[in-house]
Amino acid sequence: MKHVNTSVNIAGVTFSNPVIAASGTYGFGREYGNYVDLNKLGGISVKGLTLLPREGNMPPRIAETPSGMLNSVGLENPGVERFISDEIPFLSQYDLKTIVNVAGNSIEDYVNMTLKLNETSVDMLEINLSCPNVKHGCVSFGVSEQGVYEVTKAVKEVSKKPVIIKLTPNVTSIASIAYKAQDAGADGVSLINTITGMKINVKTRRPVLYNNTGGLSGPAIRPIAVRMVHEVYQAIDIPIIGMGGITCLSDALEFIIAGASAVMIGTYNFMNPYLCEQIVIDLIDYMKHNNIDNIKEMVGSLRLNG
Amino acid sequence: MNLLKSKIIEKKMLTHDNIRLVLENKEIAGKSYPGVFVNVRCCHSDELILRRPISVLDAYEDRYEIVFKVMGKGTERLAYFETGDLLDVLGPLGKGFTFSQNYRKVAFIGGGIGIFPVVYAAKQFHGCQKDFFAGFKTKEEIMLMESLKQHVDHLYLSTDDGSEGYPGFITDLFMEKMTDYDMVYICGPAVMEEKIVKTLRKNKIKGQVSLEERMGCGIGACLVCACKTSHGIRHVCKDGPVFDIEDVFIEDEK
Numbered sequence: 001m002k003h004v005n006t007s008v009n010i011a012g013v014t015f016s017n018p019v020i021a022a023s024g025t026y027g028f029g030r031e032y033g034n035y036v037d038l039n040k041l042g043g044i045s046v047k048g049l050t051l052l053p054r055e056g057n058m059p060p061r062i063a064e065t066p067s068g069m070l071n072s073v074g075l076e077n078p079g080v081e082r083f084i085s086d087e088i089p090f091l092s093q094y095d096l097k098t099i100v101n102v103a104g105n106s107i108e109d110y111v112n113m114t115l116k117l118n119e120t121s122v123d124m125l126e127i128n129l130s131c132p133n134v135k136h137g138c139v140s141f142g143v144s145e146q147g148v149y150e151v152t153k154a155v156k157e158v159s160k161k162p163v164i165i166k167l168t169p170n171v172t173s174i175a176s177i178a179y180k181a182q183d184a185g186a187d188g189v190s191l192i193n194t195i196t197g198m199k200i201n202v203k204t205r206r207p208v209l210y211n212n213t214g215g216l217s218g219p220a221i222r223p224i225a226v227r228m229v230h231e232v233y234q235a236i237d238i239p240i241i242g243m244g245g246i247t248c249l250s251d252a253l254e255f256i257i258a259g260a261s262a263v264m265i266g267t268y269n270f271m272n273p274y275l276c277e278q279i280v281i282d283l284i285d286y287m288k289h290n291n292i293d294n295i296k297e298m299v300g301s302l303r304l305n306g
Numbered sequence: 307m308n309l310l311k312s313k314i315i316e317k318k319m320l321t322h323d324n325i326r327l328v329l330e331n332k333e334i335a336g337k338s339y340p341g342v343f344v345n346v347r348c349c350h351s352d353e354l355i356l357r358r359p360i361s362v363l364d365a366y367e368d369r370y371e372i373v374f375k376v377m378g379k380g381t382e383r384l385a386y387f388e389t390g391d392l393l394d395v396l397g398p399l400g401k402g403f404t405f406s407q408n409y410r411k412v413a414f415i416g417g418g419i420g421i422f423p424v425v426y427a428a429k430q431f432h433g434c435q436k437d438f439f440a441g442f443k444t445k446e447e448i449m450l451m452e453s454l455k456q457h458v459d460h461l462y463l464s465t466d467d468g469s470e471g472y473p474g475f476i477t478d479l480f481m482e483k484m485t486d487y488d489m490v491y492i493c494g495p496a497v498m499e500e501k502i503v504k505t506l507r508k509n510k511i512k513g514q515v516s517l518e519e520r521m522g523c524g525i526g527a528c529l530v531c532a533c534k535t536s537h538g539i540r541h542v543c544k545d546g547p548v549f550d551i552e553d554v555f556i557e558d559e560k
């Protein structure tokens with residue numbers, strides 16, 4: 001049997017394949033470990049962490065919408081210290097790379113968390129400048145070029161780990177924001193986080209989510225996400241991790257062809273808990289059948305019309 | 307992915323909008339017990355991207371049963387599946403009811419679509435006095451009671467409109483009949499559950515209650531199904547749906 005090379009290198013970290021579980025949809029890997037062999041995934045981006053534990057928002061935190069869903073979890077998490085003591089030992093048993101999704105209220109928070117994570121075995125930091133469900137920090141940095149620049153710069157100054165910046169789609173030009181992240185020294189970017197949305201219960205005339213608004217994810221956002229990866233790929237030179245509504249290998253390939261070096265799989269894991277591993281299997285088959293020796297050949301291989 | 311396939315062996319309308327399915331899947335049947343649920347894919351296109359949680363009503367050999375009420379888009383689609391079709395079902399999930407041989411007298415309280423897990427419990431748990439309290443909106447919605455009779459010592463029935471049994475809420479009937487139960491099993495609308503839970507706590511009677519919350523993953527990873535408990539935030543799909551009554555409905559009662 002022919003051997004195909006699915007491995008990708010992002011900012012010095014080698015992932016055995018480009019399939020990574022998306023932050024907030026896969027917990028810390030434990031639950032999905034009952035369905036997939038975590039060793040088979042390229043990596044996992046863990047639930048967004050904050051300096052101190054957070055309870056998150058009041059329920060309802062989820063509403064289904066056509067081909068998608070809104071969530072307003074609000075960064076419920078055990079805090080970075082408990083992650084370090086309780087979850088890193090679990091994740092270190094596996095081959096997959098661990099990306100830590102870091103969410104802060106302030107630049108100091110991002111810096112302090114980075115300092116704590118420096119001393120651990122995690123592989124990469126994904127700076128969350130895009131969570132729409134919290135009052136302070138995160139997306140309020142992510143929507144301005146200056147905010148992205150300042151946080152990225154501050155984190156890069158202290159980080160011993162490669163740093164990627166997770167971008168929000170809730171901006172006029174995601175390409176200019178990505179460029180600022182690169183300018184400030186980011187090692188890569190990941191996109192897209194959720195798109196802010198609202199669902200209203202007509203009977204009660206109230207939003208379905210207790211938090212009123214939430215983040216839209218799932219197949220509904222995929223075309224927007226693919227377009228954004230395409231725009232960002234043209235604007236920057238650092239690697240891109242693409243995501244938004246991936247349900248199968250073909251969806252993942254859209255992102256890779258548009259310019260993503262790797263992909264993250266989020267919401268659709270809920271429908272199919274075997275999905276991440278399935279995409280890896282399908283990718284290997286696909287490469288064999290199409291005589292693609294190295295997945296890198298496909299990254300950014302888009303041929304525009306006209 | 308054969309693991310996820312359950313074959314529909316039998317389909318039956320229990321009321322005008324409640325459908326009972328007998329499903330075949332050895333693994334799910336083997337692991338089910340009262341209070342657990344399954345997460346059902348209702349439509350094969352990606353228009354609906356979330357599964358729907360439905361309680362297990364019974365399980366034996368390689369079969370298990372569920373009953374679902376047609377409520378909205380998902381259950382409407384689910385109603386189209388027929389005998390012989392394969393359903394994509396994940397489960398069983400969650401933590402269900404627990405029982406002890408030391409109990410002498412227990413009660414089961416179910417309201418509306420909440421009766422399914424307690425009917426399962428009443429059939430499964432034996433060796434003590436069992437009182438069952440079932441609340442329905444109206445006579446036409448009464449279901450599963452005939453076959454339940456042989457499993458319980460007393461069956462108390464209420465309808466909100468008084469068309470059969472005790473006229474009014476099952477909570478009121480329960481308060482009238484409540485005695486020194488060793489354990490009370492509860493599932494129903496949140497208002498009903500809260501009232502019963504607070505009454506039981508006041509009377510120092512033990513209980514287990516099955517909560518309902520909107521779900522995403524159903525396995526404890528996405529954190530959308532949060533509920534406040536006396537031990538902090540817990541997740542209905544993984545830590546529940548069944549909780550000790552000491553731990554829930556704790557707001558404004560300190």
Ligand SMILES: Cc1cc2nc3c(=O)[nH]c(=O)nc-3n(C[C@H](O)[C@H](O)[C@H](O)COP(=O)(O)OP(=O)(O)OC[C@H]3O[C@@H](n4cnc5c(N)ncnc54)[C@H](O)[C@@H]3O)c2cc1C
Nearest residue numbers: 064358359360361373374375377378379380381518519520
């Ligand atoms: C642990 C558990 C066990 C359940 N057991 C049963 C059962 O045995 N029989 C039964 O008929 N129903 C049961 N339900 C309720 C059932 O899940 C909902 O009625 C169903 O999801 C409604 O889906 P829909 O698409 O038809 O309605 P819609 O209103 O169109 O649903 C839209 C979205 O809201 C969610 N949703 C709507 N209502 C509820 C609700 N009450 N609880 C949770 N999510 C909701 C749906 O999952 C979906 O994501 C159970 C719920 C839970 C949490």
Ligand SMILES: Cc1cc2nc3c(=O)[nH]c(=O)nc-3n(C[C@H](O)[C@H](O)[C@H](O)COP(=O)(O)O)c2cc1C
Nearest residue numbers: 022023024048071192193217218244245246266267
């Ligand atoms: C329930 C839920 C929780 C999420 N939590 C986080 C989070 O903590 N940090 C983060 O950067 N992104 C979070 N996301 C966004 C996803 O990582 C991803 O960017 C987005 O959902 C788009 O991908 P998808 O359509 O495949 O889900 C969350 C998404 C969902 C659905």
Ligand code: FES
Nearest residue numbers: 522523524529543
């Ligand atoms: S539904 Fe995902 S954690 Fe409960």
